[in-house]
Amino acid sequence: MSDAERVERLLRMALAPVDPPERLTDRLERGLSELTEAAAEELAEWELAAMSDPRNWVRPAAAVVVGGMAAGGLVLVRARQHQRRRQTGGLRALEKSVRDVAGDFEKRLRR
Amino acid sequence: MENVADKQRLDRDFTELYRAHLRDVYSYSYYRIGNHHDAEDLTEQTFLQAYRHFDRAQRESNGRPLRPWLIRIAHNLAANLYRDRSRRPVTQLDDAAVLSAPQGTEQMVEEREEVKEVLAGVSKLPGDRREALIMRFALGMDNREIARALGRSEGATKVLLHRAVKQLEESLEADE
Numbered sequence: 001m002s003d004a005e006r007v008e009r010l011l012r013m014a015l016a017p018v019d020p021p022e023r024l025t026d027r028l029e030r031g032l033s034e035l036t037e038a039a040a041e042e043l044a045e046w047e048l049a050a051m052s053d054p055r056n057w058v059r060p061a062a063a064v065v066v067g068g069m070a071a072g073g074l075v076l077v078r079a080r081q082h083q084r085r086r087q088t089g090g091l092r093a094l095e096k097s098v099r100d101v102a103g104d105f106e107k108r109l110r111r
Numbered sequence: 112m113e114n115v116a117d118k119q120r121l122d123r124d125f126t127e128l129y130r131a132h133l134r135d136v137y138s139y140s141y142y143r144i145g146n147h148h149d150a151e152d153l154t155e156q157t158f159l160q161a162y163r164h165f166d167r168a169q170r171e172s173n174g175r176p177l178r179p180w181l182i183r184i185a186h187n188l189a190a191n192l193y194r195d196r197s198r199r200p201v202t203q204l205d206d207a208a209v210l211s212a213p214q215g216t217e218q219m220v221e222e223r224e225e226v227k228e229v230l231a232g233v234s235k236l237p238g239d240r241r242e243a244l245i246m247r248f249a250l251g252m253d254n255r256e257i258a259r260a261l262g263r264s265e266g267a268t269k270v271l272l273h274r275a276v277k278q279l280e281e282s283l284e285a286d287e
Contacts, residue, residue, distance in 0.1 A: 007280045008248075010229040013222070015249040020137035024151045028158060032129065035162060036122045 125165050129158060132178055135250045136185055142245045143189045153192065157185040179259035182246065186260065225283075232282045240275035247272060 001009070136157050140150040161168070161184055168180050233241055239261065246252040246260060258268040 003280050004276055007229070007276055007283065010225050011233075011244060011248040011279075014226045014229045014233065015142060015245060017134055017138045017249055018141045020133055020154065021147065021151070024137070024154060025133070028133070028155055031155070032158065032162060035159075
């Protein structure tokens, strides 16, 4: 095995795919389904209204609603992130991230 | 998007994209940022942003896979995160110092040490080389996909990956 092949084999081991935690899947799926349901309701209402008012036929209501909802979601996520950032100082955050990676790496090696 | 049927089709397609690539986006985020909390937020932001622009992305993709587009969103959001924090992701992947004492056969111990050295080496690479390696080895992306995600040509991406592996190889040799 050449040196490059050896390094690539080690890279495959070191950078193995990581499964997202269940709490993230729950959170994401909840958020996305709320988003799509809300957008669908708005779109259906707009379609009904538009049928009786030709002036609204070309109004891109759905895009505005979907975009606005998603942007709202982003704002919430960023606010949460900002709050967490305030709670953990730079050095503590760095130590924690290193511990997280190490813990995960340890689990993968044990499998 | 023109009507409810279009919206339903779009949502179905997006759900498919989400299911197919959640692990990719999370893996990328985790190795890019180095901790689960921020990786979760980055993954969430990526999919929310993707949903917002999915209609247009799908129209403009001409049938090409959307994974590079998703990873590019994560890449841009991660860059914003570090810009906000006014620091770059320095030793995030370097876990060598904190791993507990290894257990197992001599070969496993040796391999484990090598993997730790590789992680440390990856964390010291320039950002674009590190990202290309994450995309190739954690996500299994080919040159064409990586090129699209990084906004480079396929040729330039091939050179980038080659140089990244070479630099890592040299840094490992220097440490021996």
